[in-house]
Amino acid sequence: MTDDNLSRAEHLAGKLPGLLLEADKVAHTFMKGLHGRRRVGQGEAFWQFRQYQPGDQRRDIDWRQSAKRDETFIRQTEWEASQTVWLYRDASDSMNYRGYKNLPTKKDYAEILLLALGIVILNGGEQVSLLGTNLAPQTTYNAIQRLYETLPVQTHLTQTGRPVAARSEVVLFSDFFFPIEQLTTYCEALALRNVKGYLVQVHCPSEKTLPFKGRMKFYDIENMGAEPVILPQVEAVREQYEQKFISHQEALRAAAQSWGWRFTSADTSQRPEDVLGRLYNDLAVKK
């Protein structure tokens, strides 16, 4: 390995665990609040015992538990009943944008949210997987590492991967800076199979407020070859642009509702913990 590659690898390795660490921090900040409010004492042991009934498999009998009591018990693990949440984050070039040096890129922000949500969900005993990858639904807390490692594989929404089971839930993180029609086919197909969904728009504050001044030339970040848009005085169209931005959000919300899904938006200046709380409270699997 040349020194150059090595140092780049070191650089990447140095950066990415940071992301996971950040997600972990976010998740735990959030869960501390959660613990106090709701599921006190919910431990890692995730089983329950039930009296043996005719028809149960003999190998399910927990002999130790049965020997303590008069009854015969079988061991039943809760995950059998749990649901899977399929996570997705947009990996297109537009997600690499950030308008201010002190904010994370949209992609980093989305990944922190995704991983933190993954941690919280896993902690809650549900299963997590990544849309468009071959990753089997994961259960244990440690699976977050695998999730994190698989994340780079997830590149495109229409990518074929492990099929989404019916009655599970998908969460999509993206800036949704494209016409809604591109989303409709995919989402409607899922909605028909009774899959719940959550659209999370991640955007930079500058993408909403358009804080530029004077004469500007805007290139498409995903297609530099395309004709740029030249605005003689950006401040003159700022309000108009913001209106358009909001109406795009409204259109997304309406589309989501039409599929029985939810929509929320998060800008990268918000604390990821707050967004996570919003997301988790609204998540269908929890109920």
Added chain:
Amino acid sequence: MFSLGGITFLTPWILAAVAGVPVLWWILRVMPPRPRSIKFPALFLLKDLQTDIKTAAHTPWWLLLLRSLIVIFFILALADPVLRLTGGMPGDGAVLIAVDDGWSAAAHWQERLDKLKEYVTVLRRTNRSVVFLPTAPEAQDGKIHAYGPMKPDEAEKWLDHLKPYPWPRDAAEAAHVADDTVKRAGVTYAVYLSDGTADDPADMSALFKSLEAAGGLTVVNDADVNTPFILRSERTKPGDVAFTLERLAPAATDQSMILAAYTAEGNVLDTNKFSFPSGKTTFSVKWDILSEMRSKIARFALEQPQMASATSLTDSQWQQHPVGIVADPSRKENAGFLNEVYYLRRALELNGAPEIDQPGALLEKSLSAIIWPDSAALTANERNDLFNWVQGGGFLIRFAGPNLSGGAEDDPLLPVHLRYGERAMAGAMTWEKPAKLGPILQQSPLYGLDVPKDVTVTRQLLADPTPEVFEKTWLQLEDGTPLITGGNVGKGFVVLIHTTAGPDWSDFCYSGLYVEALQRMIALSSGIGSYKPDAVLPPLLVMDGFGHLQPPDRKSVIAAVDPHHDFTPSPATPPGLYGDSRQFHVYNLGDALPEMKAVNLPSTATVETYKLSGEKSLKSDFLKYALWLLALDTILTLWLRGLFGSFVKTGATAALALMIILPQMAQAADIQPADLSSGIYLAYVETGDHDTDQVSFNGLYGLMKAITARTTIKVKGVQNVNLDTDPLLYYPFLYWPMTENQPELSEAAARNVQNYLGRGGMILFDTRDQQFGNLNSPTLGTKKLRELTRHIQIPELMDVQPGHILTKSFYLLDDFPGLYTGGKIWVEKEPSPSYDSVTSVIIGGNDWAAAWTRDPNDRARFLVTPGGEQQREMAYRFGVNVIMAALAGNYKSDQVHVPYILERMHRQ
């Protein structure tokens, strides 16, 4: 022409273009600045925005103002602005400018040049050509020439070569040349820049007549500028310094002046301030100068004005007697009180520092005498060379001592035959009393010097008492035995002092006689040279117009001087030193000049002073302003387009990083010698390749930690060394990796390394290319090693045998792996016993530093192949062994004999 506030525009119609500036203003206002560009994700939202803004953002008003200024400056520059325009000269043909460049023009020469340049400027404006006529004969051919006609541009370059000469003008000849030139070159006007002095009145009026014939004459004369001085040395008794200073015209007020005494190197030795009284044209300067200082003075000269006529060269006796002392110049003891050279040097110091060097080097210099103290042991070859030198006419002063007492049998470099052994007159084995000095006989060259009563001699070498010894004796003891003898050897002369130059055998060296006798001897040495006063003297160093000495220009007409005729300064014989370096004669300009006469100007001529009118073309200034503003405009435009933001931030970050890093680096490099000698430092040779140097540093740092952890050796730090400049003696061990681009060693570096190796240093040469081959088939690294060490004497090598000190100085090792393994390690075959038989070089190619490298977190940095961590451990062990061998020598190899010793002890 159009004038505005003192500025005249020679091409005023161009100024009309200023009217166009408002139009430009309007155009710039309408044209939008270039947009800033940005990559933006939500482009589809931006696409169909409706905007009712038709006009683009404006160029800011201050940028408009800046650009208008640029245009205005360009227009002004093109309109040929001139400040303080002067009238020019009558006529429209060529102008003849005659300029005095004889000795008296050297006063305020720069003012003359400035005036000439101003004339050229004026002529350029009026587009007239110019002919120059210097009135002193040229150095090249001794004749007067007119130069031109030439264009003013050419004239300006020509003026760069114009200098005053240290000889007088030739007005009669200049008048002839002027006549010819006026006819030949179509001259319509003449200017004469006078130096204020006059030759023969008839010649001067001829010159003025010839110049006026051109059509008109302006004479430039100015009492402030034309202030020539003549410094004439007074004939007094030898040793006194007195001058007469003469000036052209009496001054209205007293003028304070400084006469300075300079050494041959041009340093000011002493100054004499005095006041030249008003109303007088001559003034006598007397100067008491310490006699020992006087011998160092090469010339006296006025500080202002600097001119050849105000410079008086001296022919100091001592400067013709350079003396050499035979000694090893590198030996420190030269300064000690017990050393002979110390006393010799102190005795000779008054007459300039003697050369102290090996005989080979001394013989190459032209010395009038060589002193050979007994403590300097010479090889047979050196004795032979010295003998030849004396035979050829050299003057040798020799001291006796223990070395000579044993080997005087057939020594040819002696004035008298000596008995074997020395005579001791005081001490445990003798009852004689130390001898005192006897009187100096009249035939002795030392006659006249005072003999001190208290000098005693305890040991001396005795001459065989033949009749001739008496004639050759210069100084004797009370009992009549000679103490100083002198005699011819071949064409040369040898003086022997029969006792030591230092205090070992006598206290002669403490006496004043010691100093006086040496000086007398050295003064005598001048008689030995090949100086023949009846021959003509060739030029040695000659003066320029300002009185500075220079080697004679071989392309000029400089010729030898006949000492029997009176000296006349001329192009063939300028003032200066004539003769050879052993014996020269001084010819001063001031002594050869007649009294100065002021010039009488013709009444028909216009008279000007040297004061400048100050005319100056402002064209280039305005262009400069315009270009500066243009550069500013470029920067501002870039800034407006946002191109600077990233640069500035990156730059600021880099600067901040540098500020943090630099002090640390400086600390690392800033170890004082005192620190270096206070503990053990591991050192590596800087290769200039940053990565390699970093690896060397980190590697040695890793080794340092290993050594500190495993042994009792406390290593203080790691130091980089530059072979050219850093002393190496502080380091017991030097790691030297080979890189492709290391430059060849300079001579200083090679000597540095050689000294280091010769004084017990150890260098580990690492070719770092074991994986590519071995020393038998040269690799790049090996070739580099051979190239770098070409100028270093490296002893015979062998590969390391089992049982070598390196295999057991701390750990027991079979091989010496680094980053790579295998291959041979080469060490010195027969290491010097005086350095404990420890090899001074180790050569191998296993890239040890890389294997030793640890990063700041104490983790290994490079993968060691093929043996992995086991091999890295072995690499550390090798490193420990090397340092142990370098520091502790072969004490471990002594242990080989322990079994035998124990066995013998048991037997007893």
